[in-house]
Amino acid sequence: MSTHETTVTDEQSHSVSDPILEIRNAEVVFEMDRGVSRVLDDVSLEIERGEILGVVGESGSGKSMLASSTLDAVVEPGVLTGEVTYYPEDGDPVDVLDLTPAELRRLRWEEIAMVFQGAMSSFNPTMKIRDHFEETLEAHDYSLRDGMSRAHELLSDLYLDSERVLDSYPHELSGGMQQRTLIALSVVLQPNVLVMDEPTAALDLLMQRSIISLLEELKSKYDLTMVFITHDLPLVAELADRLAVMYAFELIEQGPTQELLHDAGHPYTRALLNSTPNLDAPLEEMRPIPGSAPDPVDVPTGCSYHPRCSLATDRCVAKAPASEPITAAHTVDCHHWKDAVDAISLNHRKQVGSETQNRQQRPETSDRTRTRTEMNHQDQTSPEGDR
Template identity: 65%
Template sequence: METDQTTADQVYSTDDPIVEIRDAAVTYDDGESYVLDHVSIDLDRGEILGVVGESGSGKSMLASSLLDAVPSPGRLMGKITYRPDGDEPVDVLDLEKDELRSLRWEEISMVFQGAMNSFNPTMPIRTHFEETLKAHDADVPEGIDRAEELLEDLHLEPERILDSYPHELSGGMQQRALIALSLVLEPDVLVMDEPTAALDLLMQRSILMLLSDLQEKYNLTMVFITHDLPLVAALADRMAIMYAFRLIEIGETRDIVENAAHPYTRALLNSTPNLNAPLSEMRPIEGQSPAPINMPSGCAYHPRCPLASEECRTDVPDYHDVAPDHGSACYHWRESYDEVPLVYEDSLGGTAGGESR
């Protein structure tokens, strides 16, 4: 199909956004470099969005930006709008401290990396739930009832978990207890930053299936941050690929898995071990992603890209329509199908590869 260049807002807009991110940028040095570089994307109400990229690509900074929780002295710019169902839109970056405190956990909640670092080791799990409920002036007995239901949804024994200290639980149990804690105030949006990174592959898959069930039961909107593209492909409705603090490709999950158009996305698919491909077929991505203070000119991926041309070295590419609701920021996306072939059977069924369009 013939494609046109388009803007990020056109590529990423949705019919019923619950969160709109426009030109979000984070700097620690007054704009000389960025750890989130002018990202625009909508989060559709009720969807699961997978945000994928290597370590240091800006994924966690994007997650923190959704809650205006960028660590000091970082400065977050742009516009982030939360649209609760039936209420007026909320400008997240214009909230007072008390308003922002209410937004976090009550409207938009987050599961951070490493459950073992999220719990106070001197307090039983029950106390974590009680203190969270009290901090938000919620009814504690009612909240504990809800916590017990959530723990059961996550295939845990509520009384055992609530009366245990964190160190008495396995890593998988801690992670599921943390997910229950993040949902106890009934938020609309759940942001998960590498929630399964410290777990073995089978436990990762198990938690993903449980998250899918939770999303359906509680009508949640989820953002799942990960470096593991094949893992999140089993869960997400759409995927957004980040490289060097920018979004470089976004589309429906099946279209990304089967017809990834950016050379980096295709290389990422080839480099990630998964249950459907032998290790012998995995291909590491040569080179390293750039640091914020040493960004190359033009397309940030060009020093590692086999398709890089002079245009790539000098000009930042616009987004191109690859398919409906699938955009790629690459001048040579058509050639990528032949030049960067996919070498594995995808986790959604069928053979990945893509074809020239």
């Protein structure tokens, strides 16, 4: 585990006033032949009721481990320790890691739902979509009549022809339709939190953007809290209220989306922003991050980013940095964040996140019309295309 110099106080560490989920000192360890693989390292995070939190980081940085930890769903032989607390709006806090298997099953669908990438593998190919909905409702003792009426509504909300989809086998739907159907299935039991792990990774760019618009609509209509996990920073920047950045199995920076995009303090976050290929900046200004992500069995000492960091000093090699507040709502784990702002200029300063601002300024009706038109067009023109 990293040895941090000090720990930031609770008052300093975040701006979350009404958490719905709280993860404290979460750690996931796999005992491997070649050593101990710590794939989540002392991660603490609060998720505000009603927010959309984006979790970003390179492939292999531990994002899926964090997602699985929120539901005590880390695959064996991985061992999860720490605390995960769910705070229902009414009722006592729930210690997620202390639940019986039956309690956990109930929590997983009825309170916190998860959507993973590659919808096809989440469906049983021999069952029609209708059977998936009915099986889920029956397993949780929900009224089939009410539940199926909600299924129709949700599928329509996601611009799908609900009758056609319910009567289809999964392979009869395009990738974008499958992913939207999986989102509808995930929220049919009216959970309060939806955790999505790379939900749009297998889809083309247009479908990704359309799903982002749909998620915003779903969130408002059904009062959901969302956690959107992805390596695609520009995509999630369009949706998220706050961003949390992972590097080498740790959370290294978190804050409000616009603040983090324009005033990122961690050299890694700044490098990630500069390396992202589909930001609105000239291609020649894209700068890949030198070096490679650490092996979880052999994480560098001190700040794990130091071998790749242009600002690293002896202090970074010796000591893992504590979280420091940049503003009340924005924290960073870096000894040199004050220098990073001047030393690593951002190549996108003006453009990143402008989609979000544009969307917020756009009247809701035109957004909905645009999304519906795009979805209809894509479903009709490329039934197989984005699979």
